[in-house]
Amino acid sequence: MHNRGIELAVGTFMAIGLVALFFLAMKVGNLSGFSSADNYSLSARFENIGGLKVRSPVKMAGVRIGEVTDIGFDRQTFEAVVTLDIQPQFDTLPADTIASIYTSGLLGEQYIGLDAGGDEEVLHDGDQLELTQSAIVLEQLIGQFLFSKADEGVKDEGGF
């Protein structure tokens, strides 16, 4: 009888441990999310990808529809080649969809935002997104701002 109590306690212990692992998988991690094998992949070329990383989200209208699976570099054109994995239910993206690199929040992570075009044709597995917009690099932005300010200064002096 005593032995049965011990077995019961051990069984409960193991079950609770497994439940905790399951909780970590489902609630804390994102196992339920994006590891499906039916995803189809698209590629896009960017002049500058900024801080984009593998596993960065791909969003359309703010909804996560896939993720970045690979980032390569083209030695001929000096462009970054990014491979996107899109979930199978989003298979109606027009062929002239624009891919841009955005930042979520001021200091947040970077993601790829897709903007639908108007083409009748849809994108299929292995297709390339022709229209892309590179990441905005803060230093370049500040540089441009300074130059335009300097230009204004020159104009003002010329006016007087």
Add this chain to the structure above:
Amino acid sequence: MLNSLAALGRRGLNMIQSLGRASLLLLNILRGQACLLSRPSLVVRQLYSVGVLSFLIIVISGLFVGMVLGLQGYYILSRFNAEETLGVMVAASLVRELGPVVTALLFAGRAGSALTAEIGLMKATEQLSGLEMMAVNPVKRVLAPRFLAGFLSMPMLAALFSAVGVFGGSLVGVGLLGVDDGAFWAQMQANIDWNKDVMNGVIKSLVFGAVVTWIALFEGYDAIPTSEGVSRATTRTVVYSAFAVLELDFVLTALMFGET
């Protein structure tokens, strides 16, 4: 001068010798695992004393560690207006580091010391020699099931620690400090990866479980069979386990998260 040099050399040789004995013991224990398949009740009994009895301390410690992480994390993150990432911070630090490491330290204190004392007393009261007299191999009959039980229960306890800790963190963060509930969990899910974070934590806890149990069993088996010897062996178990866990944690972290 010569004497102290000789003493130093003897200590070094003794250390290497006990490392050798420990390795041989581990080999024998691993070889003894096969015959446990036919007698699972031995393992169940040890799982009870090693795992189930450590349950309460792990749950309570996990809850409070998670709550402290919630408080401290909120204090730092709110300076940068990034309270929403509190969930990520709590979950990542628990799953990756604190879960396996603190559980292993508690496990060494709670279960490891008990194992050492038990085996050491068995040796001191000549129960182990008694088993040998009856042609029962004490390594297979006594040590092997204890080793398997420690190896199995550590990942369970670590997962439990992490899960309860995340819950404690949400209790403080969402309940007490008013972080947005949706943001807390959504950011956590977006940034914690199953393979990279959770599974690596599980691997860590498996390694820690094996090492802590190994140290505890060896110290007990190798103890000088007097009451003083057993007490010293118990102390050594806790100290060596803590060293081994913290050093291995660095090595494992460097291996797992080094190249990103």
